[in-house]
Amino acid sequence: MTIPILETRNLNFSYHSGVPILNDVNISIMKGQNVGLVGESGSGKSTILRLLLGIHRPTQGHILFGGEELSLRDKEQARRFRSQVQVVFQDPYSSLDPRQRVDQLIAEPLRSLGLAKDANPGGNRADINKWIENEVVEALKSVGLPAESANRYPDEFSGGQRQRIAIARAIVCKPQVLLADEPVSALDVSTRVRVIDLIAELGTTKGLTIVMVSHDLAVVAALCKQSIVLERGVVVEQGTTATVLGAPTHPYTQRLIESLPRLPVG
Amino acid sequence: MKVLEVKDLTVQSGDGSKVVSSVSFSVEPGERLGLIGESGSGKSMTALAVMGLLPAELKASGGLLLGTGKDAPRQIIGAAEKDLNEIRGRVASIVFQEPLTALDPLMKIGRQLSEPLRRWKGLKGEGLQKAIISALAEVSINKPERIAASYPYEISGGERQRAAIAMALACEPSLLIADEPTTALDVTVQAEILALLDTVVSKRGMSLLFISHDLAVVSRITDHVLVMKDGSVVESGSLTDILRSPQHPYTRDLVASAKELDNALAIAKNSGGI
Numbered sequence: 177m178t179i180p181i182l183e184t185r186n187l188n189f190s191y192h193s194g195v196p197i198l199n200d201v202n203i204s205i206m207k208g209q210n211v212g213l214v215g216e217s218g219s220g221k222s223t224i225l226r227l228l229l230g231i232h233r234p235t236q237g238h239i240l241f242g243g244e245e246l247s248l249r250d251k252e253q254a255r256r257f258r259s260q261v262q263v264v265f266q267d268p269y270s271s272l273d274p275r276q277r278v279d280q281l282i283a284e285p286l287r288s289l290g291l292a293k294d295a296n297p298g299g300n301r302a303d304i305n306k307w308i309e310n311e312v313v314e315a316l317k318s319v320g321l322p323a324e325s326a327n328r329y330p331d332e333f334s335g336g337q338r339q340r341i342a343i344a345r346a347i348v349c350k351p352q353v354l355l356a357d358e359p360v361s362a363l364d365v366s367t368r369v370r371v372i373d374l375i376a377e378l379g380t381t382k383g384l385t386i387v388m389v390s391h392d393l394a395v396v397a398a399l400c401k402q403s404i405v406l407e408r409g410v411v412v413e414q415g416t417t418a419t420v421l422g423a424p425t426h427p428y429t430q431r432l433i434e435s436l437p438r439l440p441v442g
Numbered sequence: 443m444k445v446l447e448v449k450d451l452t453v454q455s456g457d458g459s460k461v462v463s464s465v466s467f468s469v470e471p472g473e474r475l476g477l478i479g480e481s482g483s484g485k486s487m488t489a490l491a492v493m494g495l496l497p498a499e500l501k502a503s504g505g506l507l508l509g510t511g512k513d514a515p516r517q518i519i520g521a522a523e524k525d526l527n528e529i530r531g532r533v534a535s536i537v538f539q540e541p542l543t544a545l546d547p548l549m550k551i552g553r554q555l556s557e558p559l560r561r562w563k564g565l566k567g568e569g570l571q572k573a574i575i576s577a578l579a580e581v582s583i584n585k586p587e588r589i590a591a592s593y594p595y596e597i598s599g600g601e602r603q604r605a606a607i608a609m610a611l612a613c614e615p616s617l618l619i620a621d622e623p624t625t626a627l628d629v630t631v632q633a634e635i636l637a638l639l640d641t642v643v644s645k646r647g648m649s650l651l652f653i654s655h656d657l658a659v660v661s662r663i664t665d666h667v668l669v670m671k672d673g674s675v676v677e678s679g680s681l682t683d684i685l686r687s688p689q690h691p692y693t694r695d696l697v698a699s700a701k702e703l704d705n706a707l708a709i710a711k712n713s714g715g716i
Contacts, residue, residue, distance in 0.1 A: 216628035217599070335481075364480035365655060369699040391629060398706035421707065422714025433711075435633035437658035439685060439704045 179243040180204035181353055181385060182228055182261070186237035189223055197223050198409045200237075205353065210379060210386040212396030212417065214432075215406035221389045224406075225357050228387065229263055230254075259289050262346035266358040268338030272330040278341055279326035282312045285349045315344040318382070319374060336367035340374065347382060354378075356388045360395055372398050393436055397421060405429045444468045445617045445649045446492065446534070447515065449505035453487050453673075456499050461487045463673045464504070469617065471511035474643065474650040476660040476681065479670035480696070485653045488670070489621050492651070493536050494518045494526040508533050510616040511649075531558050535610040539622040541602035545594040551578075551605045552590030558612040581608045582638055600631035604638065611642065617649045624659060636662045657685070657700045669693050 182205040189198040198220045205211055205228075215221040226232045227239060230248045239246040241257055248254040262285070265271040272281055286292045292304045292311075299307070313323045319340040330338055339359065346354055359375065360368040376399055379386050390396050396403055396417060403420040405413040405428070412426040424430045446469040453462035462484040469475050479485040491502045502519045509515030510533055516525070538544040546554055552574050559565050559573045578586035581604040594602055603623060610618060620639060624632035640663060643650045652663045660667060661681055669677040669684065669692070676690040685701075688694040 216630065365657075365703070366480070366695050366699040369702050393629075394703040394707045397710040398703060416714065418710045418714030420714065421711040431630055435630040436707065437629075437632070437636075437656065437662060438707070439658050439700060440661045440682060 178206065180206050180240070181242060182387070183240040183243075184224070184227070184234075184237065185240065187224075187227065187234050187239065188236040189220075189227060189232065190235050196409055198227075201406075201409075201411055203404055203411065203414070205385060205387055207352065207385055208383070209402055210388070210400040211402045211404060212400035213387065213389045213404050213406065214391070214393060214396055214420075216391055216432075218408065219406040220409040221391075221406050222357055223409075225263075225355050225387070225389050228355060229261065230257065255289055259285070259291060259349045260351050261353045261355060262349065262351040264339070264342050264346050264354065264356045264359045267362050268330075268335055268342050269362075271342055272338060272345075274330055276329075277326070278316075278328055278330065279309070279312050281330070281341065282315055282326075282345045282348050283308045285345065286311060289349060291349055311348055312344075315348040318347065318378065319344045334367075335363050336371060339363060339371055343371075343374065343378070347378060347384065350382070352383070352385060354384050354386050356386060358390055359388065361390070361392065368395070375399060393421065393433065405432070443471075443509060443511050444507070444515065445471050445473075445509060445511050446651070447505065447507040448488070448492070449507075451488065451491060451502065451504040451506060453484070453491055453496065453500050453502045455501075460673050461500065462491065462502075465670070465673075465675055467668055467675065467678070469649045469651060471616065471649055472647050474652065474664035474666060476664045476667035477651060477653045477670060478655065478657065478660055478667050478696075480655050482672065483670040484673035485670050486621055487673075489536060489619050489651065489653055492518065492619060493530060493534060494521060495536075508617070531610075531613040531615060532562060533615055534617040534619060535613070535615040536619040536621060537603070537606050537610045537623045540626050541599065541606045542594060542626075544606050545602060547594055549593070550590065551592055551594065551597070555590070555605070555609050555612060558609060562613040577608045577612055578605065580611070580642065581605070582634075583608075598631075599627055600634065603627060603631075603635055607635075607638065607642070611646070614646070615648065617651065618643060619651045619653070621653045622655070623652075625654070625656075632659070639663065657681070657697070658704065669696070 184201050184203050187198055187201040190196045213221040286308050292308050296304050296307050312326055316325055321340050360371050378384055400417055403417040404411055407428045413420055413429045424433055448467050451462055451465045454460050477485045490496050496502055506518040507515035508518055508529055555574050555577055556570055565573050574590055575586045578589055583589050583604050624635050654660045665681045667681045668675050671692045677693045685697055688697045
């Protein structure tokens with residue numbers, strides 16, 4: 177049996193108040209299978225993502241990274257984890273430091289995870305900087321931004337372009353998994369479609385597995401083969417997106433799908 | 443007589459740049475019009491201009507006539523605040539995207555709702571209380587007494603938006619402007635609010651100006667739309683026609699994007715259906 181890249185077992189989470197946010201969540205992220213975490217506000221979908229990122233620790237239960245318990249106290253594992261699992265947030269206006277140039281933003285994971293040094297054993301500072309510069313330009317190219325973008329600041333870009341920068345920052349260290357929290361919700365419809373296409377393309381060309389949190393089933397349908405539906409911290413349905421959308425069994429999923437605004441036929 | 447007539451409306455900022463340029467359209471009594479556009483298209487600024495609520499640094503020019511459809515319409519641009527106060531709420535009212543910021547956080551819902559009722563209907567005491575409860579009941583709020591006694595932060599997003607709609611309807615306006623009224627809400631709540639707007643507007647025979655970036659959402663409310671881009675109207679007509687054969691390049695892009703997402707849903711749905 178193949179080992180999931182990320183897995184949660186009997187995952188429970190609550191804040192100090194003790195109110196349960198997540199209740200016995202069991203999900204597996206397999207290589208190459210994009211997963212959509214679907215739910216409305218308060219469903220716990222973003223909390224799962226934060227747990228998978230190691231930002232929160234489970235109150236009970238386990239998170240496994242490549243079969244081993246995720247423990248960010250383990251420095252060696254933490255470094256491996258951070259270079260393998262990257263994130264893109266919803267709002268590209270708040271997720272990019274406005275005082276850093278785009279090249280600094282994108283290069284950050286390469287420097288902080290020590291990847292630049294690893295790739296250039298014995299290299300001097302100039303070699304390392306040269307290498308970083310190449311990687312940054314490469315990342316910019318793969319998200320469809322010109323190399324000159326590197327010298328500019330986030331406020332010089334539109335929302336869609338900023339989200340491309342955030343994606344470039346996430347993929348620059350060649351991760352296996354991209355966790356995306358409502359990555360296109362803050363964008364206009366036409367920009368949204370282009371960013372979805374970009375994420376889909378990167379999934380194929382870079383061998384990225386995408387785990388996306390979204391309230392929008394259309395976006396999930398466009399990107400993810402697998403879907404997990406959450407309602408108030410409980411997984412109520414999971415399976416292929418086609419089955420979840422086409423033949424939902426849980427009343428909540430049925431209501432969610434009935435509520436989707438659709439274009440008129442004709 | 444028209445409820446709203448917009449003639450050559452231009453909204454300019456201090457540096458002379460136009461956020462709305464030469465926009466013209468009109469709304470008949472009982473008519474519903476959808477205003478479609480993405481961020482920066484000027485759709486919300488058009489709505490604010492109609493209500494006389496533009497930020498001080500923006501100047502409107504052109505014609506903006508609002509009326510009940512019965513008496514003579516009044517010019518909004520350049521009108522005194524005193525006159526605008528008579529128009530707002532009674533002739534036209536607006537529901538905003540985010541009910542959390544539209545409502546006063548320090549005032550209970552019941553009290554916020556009592557203001558327009560007291561001012562325009564002269565109600566007080568028990569009569570006022572009854573009017574508050576029935577206004578909340580009209581927007582399908584389950585326990586109107588509980589909501590009336592709650593602060594905005596104590597109730598859900600859907601309940602807040604219903605309360606905001608109740609306030610907008612309180613003085614029985616001829617025109618309701620809804621500016622992305624469901625964008626901040628969950629999908630299931632969105633469906634409920636759209637159904638509510640549809641019912642209330644029909645029941646009261648009101649005109650509706652519905653602003654949204656989402657073609658599918660607009661299609662639930664009206665078939666008659668204007669498409670805005672960079673402050674100008676680029677296309678108008680029936681939504682069915684626009685979806686079938688969009689003329690302007692921008693509309694084509696917008697329709698293609700919306701269809702791509704809708705198709706993704708349809709394909710997934712059909713392939714999984716049993």
